[in-house]
Amino acid sequence: MNQDYENFIRLMKSKTGIDLSMYKEAQMKRRLTSLFQKKGFQSFQEFFQSLDKDQALLEEFLDRMTINVTEFYRNRSRWEALENKILPRLLKENQSLKVWSSASSTGEEPYTISMILSRFMPLSQISILATDLDEGALERARLGIYAERSLAEMPTVDKNKYFVNDGSVYKINDDIKKTVQFKKQNLLSDPFGTGYHLIICRNVLIYFTEEAKDILYQKFSKALAPGGVLFVGSTEQIFNPQQYGFEVEDTFFYKKI
Numbered sequence: 001m002n003q004d005y006e007n008f009i010r011l012m013k014s015k016t017g018i019d020l021s022m023y024k025e026a027q028m029k030r031r032l033t034s035l036f037q038k039k040g041f042q043s044f045q046e047f048f049q050s051l052d053k054d055q056a057l058l059e060e061f062l063d064r065m066t067i068n069v070t071e072f073y074r075n076r077s078r079w080e081a082l083e084n085k086i087l088p089r090l091l092k093e094n095q096s097l098k099v100w101s102s103a104s105s106t107g108e109e110p111y112t113i114s115m116i117l118s119r120f121m122p123l124s125q126i127s128i129l130a131t132d133l134d135e136g137a138l139e140r141a142r143l144g145i146y147a148e149r150s151l152a153e154m155p156t157v158d159k160n161k162y163f164v165n166d167g168s169v170y171k172i173n174d175d176i177k178k179t180v181q182f183k184k185q186n187l188l189s190d191p192f193g194t195g196y197h198l199i200i201c202r203n204v205l206i207y208f209t210e211e212a213k214d215i216l217y218q219k220f221s222k223a224l225a226p227g228g229v230l231f232v233g234s235t236e237q238i239f240n241p242q243q244y245g246f247e248v249e250d251t252f253f254y255k256k257i
């Protein structure tokens with residue numbers, strides 16, 4: 001790693017608490033270099049000096065490093081496995097479910113879980129924690145207004161039931177909104193709760209180094225109740241699940257033993 005980037009990592013960590021060394025280096029460096037070059041800076045050092053004084057630039061940095069791409073029912077077949085196999089077992093074994101959608105971005109994922117859970121229980125009994133590092137994404141999630149493309153994978157019945165179409169946008173209804181509490185959290189530095197029956201962590205682990213993934217799998221395992229499930233993204237298979245006290249329950253679903 002070159003000195004310029006190494007110093008930038010150290011300075012950003014003390015300024016924001018974000019540890020860029022836990023993200024895959026080549027990918028992150030490329031993304032940030034293209035941003036600072038676009039802004040006319042010559043080095044990470046110059047970039048930091050401006051970031052340190054300019055809130056708007058800091059927000060642009062955050063926007064560039066956190067990739068917020070998401071959609072309702074992303075990889076739909078996995079949500080069907082959740083509905084048809086994982087949730088029926090969890091609900092047989094537990095009276096109520098403690099659910100956490102981590103790295104929830106603009107909210108499509110936790111709202112998807114809420115819609116699926118509502119087929120098993122009244123909305124008034126559903127409570128989902130949703131967290132992300134990015135304050136801007138959390139704000140959009142709380143607002144619950146989406147472009148049509150976010151709903152491409154959504155079953156029509158849910159679209160009709162839970163959204164109001166207002167011109168080119170879809171507004172999620174308040175009953176679903178109330179089931180999700182959004183909170184800022186950095187997966188790499190903040191503590192996790194305990195006793196979860198379902199933790200969803202999808203499409204963020206791919207950005208992390210092997211060391212960071214290892215730490216996170218251990219933290220997720222501790223946060224789950226026995227029999228609880230970690231649901232990961234469709235490119236994020238865990239190679240040694242037993243090492244973390246997991247067994248494979250279905251593709252991309254890991255059950256805590």
Ligand SMILES: C[S@@+](CC[C@H](N)C(=O)[O-])C[C@H]1O[C@@H](n2cnc3c(N)ncnc32)[C@H](O)[C@@H]1O
Binds near residue numbers: 103
């Ligand atoms: C590609 S989105 C994934 C959204 C959703 N889970 C999905 O699969 O559709 C990745 C999210 O991870 C968040 N993220 C990145 N680093 C994080 C960290 N250290 N802690 C918490 N969230 C983080 C980003 O802000 C972004 O919203």
